[in-house]
Amino acid sequence: MAEPNPARIVADADVLAADLLVGGDTRAALDSIRCHSWVDLIASDPLLDDCEAVVAALADADLAAAHREKIDDLRVRVDHPAEDHPALASAAAGDAAHVLSFDDRLQGVAAGVAIRSHVATSVKHPDAFRRLFDLERLWPVVGEGEYPGPDTDPRS
């Protein structure tokens, strides 16, 4: 397994949809990706397919398509076998250190051990990620000098 990159993050389809349709802490977690150009959102097409389907089912198809287009602009695209779990496989293909998910089955100690036997990643609830993900502490791993702070508008 490749060493995971702490500045590469996967948000599962429910988290991407919640960013759009619920907001709150989930949107704040995704803002940490949107407002730093050196933090990458990793996502496969199957993951975006799932997100678009969920948004279309609970909101409307036009909004789902526009949202998908926006994520497509933001993401680093990866590929994986169709039968794999889209979030975990995206993390494996993109060497992402973090997966954000609401799915309890992917969280907890036992699930973490099982997942890390296949993929070097950590699955977190978006609220936990927002509390623990410290961009200033991460910066020396990816850059030089003092942490420059956010460098992009998260609403642009």
Add this chain to the structure above:
Amino acid sequence: MTDSWRELFDRADDHDVAIDALQDALAERRDG
């Protein structure tokens, strides 16, 4: 030209969706 995130979030304000509903919809799609 794509919408800005601000425009998307404004459009999404028209919909009242709970996280439980998102999880259920995703589980139904993936698990059948």
